[in-house]
Amino acid sequence: MTAVFEAAPFFANVAAASPHVQFVYDLAAGRVVFVNAAYERVLGGRPDQVNDELPGLLQRIHPDDRAYLAHYWRLWQRGRARDEVEIRLQMAGEPDQWFCLTPYYEATAGGGALLGGTLRDTSVLKRYQENADRFNSRKNATLEILSHDLSGAFIMVQQIVQYLGEEVPVPAGSRVPEMLRVLEETSRESVKLIRDFVSLEFLAAAGTDLKRSRVDAGAVLREPLDQLQRAQALLGHRVEYALPAAPVYAALDVNKFTQVLINLVANAVKFTPDGGTVWVSVDAGPDGVRVQVRDEGIGIPADLQPHLFERFTKARRPGLRGEPSTGLGLALCKTIVEWHGGTLSFTSAEGQGSTFTATVPQVR
Incomplete structure (x- = not known):
């Protein structure tokens, strides 16, 4: 017999337990509406203050990557970002952090969109x-x-x-x-x-x-x-x-x-x-x-x-x-x-x- 369960809470729990940063961004509202606990451990922020911390986080993007990511962001907003992308974040007095971003796009009612993603710290592998x-x-x-x-x-x-x-x-x-x-x-x-x-x-x-x-x-x-x-x-x-x-x-x-x-x-x-x-x-x-x-x-x-x-x-x-x-x-x-x-x-x-x-x- 096939098990039946409520999918949304299950996957929310999976995302919450993930060692990688999982997030959802509401494009129309211009806000992060979900980020898991890994955000604090991996990026040093507080999940309940993610929107206040977001400008500072974006400022840490390596200068050589900004034009490249701006182009990727334009594609992502139109649901055309399919490939993973590498990102470097600068750390004061420390080597750059390398991340791999896996994008997700979902259109919502009323013409809006949710941009989801997984951010994996690949610094050691890199x-x-x-x-x-x-x-x-x-x-x-x-x-x-x-x-x-x-x-x-x-x-x-x-x-x-x-x-x-x-x-x-x-x-x-x-x-x-x-x-x-x-x-x-x-x-x-x-x-x-x-x-x-x-x-x-x-x-x-x-x-x-x-x-x-x-x-x-x-x-x-x-x-x-x-x-x-x-x-x-x-x-x-x-x-x-x-x-x-x-x-x-x-x-x-x-x-x-x-x-x-x-x-x-x-x-x-x-x-x-x-x-x-x-x-x-x-x-x-x-x-x-x-x-x-x-x-x-x-x-x-x-x-x-x-x-x-x-x-x-x-x-x-x-x-x-x-x-x-x-x-x-x-x-x-x-x-x-x-x-x-x-x-x-x-x-x-x-x-x-x-x-x-x-x-x-x-x-x-």
Whole structure:
């Protein structure tokens, strides 16, 4: 037999017991008509004074989030806010509090509306995610740099072996040719193993679900760029970067988008002669947030350019120092950028370098 109960009191009790802030706002009256006890514990207010405290609470919204939330509020009033939204509240002398707002809209008789919502404190989760993103950025940049560094050493061994085989006379019956052959094959297999490992790491990360959040693109890309700059300097390569002076927001899966950046910089270094420079810039362009990677390398021949973003493309070429190519990197970069609702394009001329531009929608 189906149980029958009074739904309204039941759900009111559920809301009252929730660890998250639950509230109902009467749009016509311009007042909060319900807020649960979690309001006091989470936001430090008094439920019976919520309407008096509301202006002060709104003043705590992070300045960079206000225009974004004003746009969201306009949608919410018309019942068009469907997605959850992240909010930062400033705390005097403490780190910002992060909240996730789940909206609800219900029209009432007489043309009014009730705006309900759940406000979850996600500060701990957000800081955990930021730390994980920083760790992944360092890991991915380090792997890429190590792969080039180790690959370069093994490639040099191959070159020395080839030189010795051509220039040094070997007595009859000597085992030296066989030893040189083994050394060359081992070096070649080691280079392949290193590059395959880095490629598999990129493929594995690209295959996971997209987890986007609204972030300051310059701030989240600063650390991997700094890591790339310092590490490439140890290898004798120059990487320069410029970030916007003011925050520029985009909805990014930081880990995946960082891998796109690392891959584009690694490709630029791969085809730039020793002593050359790779430039990276992040800015707000007319079409969205732009990340440009420009080099002064050998450029891309015109006949290869139409095939550059194809999987296992015939446009793949070894780097100037013998670095191998799987033909997958740029195709995956393009896919990841498109997952973000953006575009990946390039301009290049043989002998004059290349510029790759990833553009994703800007979030106000």
